[in-house]
Amino acid sequence: MKTIYLLLTKSNSFVSKAIYYMTQDDYTHISISFEESLQPMYSCARKYTYTPLPAGIKNESLLSGFYLKNSSIPCALYRIKVTEDKYNKAKALLNKILEDEGDYKYNLMGLVLCHFELAYRRHHYYFCSEFVSEILAHSQILELPKMPSLMKPSDYLLFEELECLYKGNIHDLVQSRGIS
Template sequence: MKTIYILLTRSKTYISRLIQLATSDDYTHVSIAFDEMLSQFYSFGRKQPHFPLPAGLIQESLTNCFLDYHKDTPCALYELKVSKVVYQQAKQEVQRMVTEKQQYRYSIIGLICCKFAIPYQREKYYFYSQFVAEILEKSQALELPKPAELIRPADCMELVTGDCLFTGKVGELAASVSTL
């Protein structure tokens, strides 16, 4: 068995606060990782730590980029145990997208439509939980109860049947990983 890691976060940015206000969810963002040292997370979000736009497919770690500027961000880390084949399919799909990342955009309209349970898909446009859900569905790691474009971070918590490995602050998670 291999492990896919799902990181849920809620930063104190204006956008995150707005999403939390609109949804009342504990977490407002989700990322996916494939290595136990959590050296690289993938998601859709801001490309620059201090500005919400431009946004798109991003690679980040616990010790650089946006997460490093927001060490007090609440987070939860889940593991999803999958077969080697499923793991490879998910990882390869993300890597394929990363090689073409300039073609991918953040789906602001999709995010708004998700709040109102209106499916909205546009080729190469994603928001964070839609991206993670689609990767997990395409690789057959999970069967989604609704379209990926309607999945919120709270849904990801319910869908991932694995253990919650950590809850706390991003800075604490980074410190615990670095001591492994």
């Protein structure tokens, strides 16, 4: 069996605060990693530390950039055990997306419509939970209760298949897991 990791966070950024205001969810962002070290970790997010746009597919690091400057934000780390075949299928889709990383944009309209439970799928456009959901659904790792464009980070708290490894803040997560 192989393991895939999901990191849920809620920052103090304008976008995160806006999402929280609309949803009141504990977490407003999700990332995926295929490594126990959580490096690399991928999502659809801001490209630069200080500005929410432009945004797109991003390799997020807990040791630099946004997370380093915001290490006190709350987070929850989950893992799911999967077959090697499903793991490889998920990783292959991620690698295919990364090959054309510059073609992918942030699905801002989809994010807004998700709040109203209106599916809005655009080719090469994702918001964070739509991106993670697409990978997990495509590789048949999770049977999603709704379309990827309707999934929110907090929806992942409801999956019994996911095991919570940690709840706290980014700084303590990095320390407790010895991420360097």
